[in-house]
Amino acid sequence: MLGKPFLILLVSIILSLALGIGIGMNLAPRDGIPIRVVADYLHAILQADRTFYTQHVVERMEAMLLVTATENWREERTLPLPAQFFKEASRGLQVSGNPFRYRLVSLWPLNPENTPKNEVERKALEKVVTYGEVAEQEIQQDNQKYYQAIFPDRAVSRACINCHNAHPDSPKRDFKLNDVMGGLEILIPLD
Secondary structure, eight states: OOOHHHHHHHHHHHHHHHHHHHHHHHHSOOSSSOHHHHHHHHHHHHHHHHHHIIIIIIHHHHHTTSOOEETTHHHHTOEEOHHHHHHHHHHHHHHTTOSOEEEEEOSSOSSGGGSOSSHHHHHHHHHHHHHOSOEEEEEEETTEEEEEEEEEEEOOSHHHHHHHHHOTTOSOOOOOTTOEEEEEEEEEEOO
């Protein structure tokens, strides 16, 4: 026969488990994937595409002396530079009405369109460059709230650093492989 203290303990454990499960189910996210995880997924895809284009298209074609990547790729009928490829893909995404945006941003841009849009963005980018980590915040843009994640944009190939270090308009000319050259900004609407 079970003693009264054992029964009280057993009932207490069962009630505690039931209460814990009930509280846990109420605290579990019900609205899908957390926004930071979505931003991480988008970043992984964008970075993989850009790295593949840089290493397996641009560098390979140039090594085989078939075609080069140039800044004036439309006029010269060459390959777009990796940053231009990235920008054109982003434009195509915005035209189709997709809910997120992305762009390259830098403290030392070759293209003035890639400068931080305001002081808040500049400070976030400075943190990314200094610490090599993602900066995230909520921002207001065009009367809409966005989750903004700025991921470090590292020099992944010699093509990146050679172009930036040799460009006549470059404000910084001492990049090395794996340096943080700027950021990859991803904006996801919060509404």
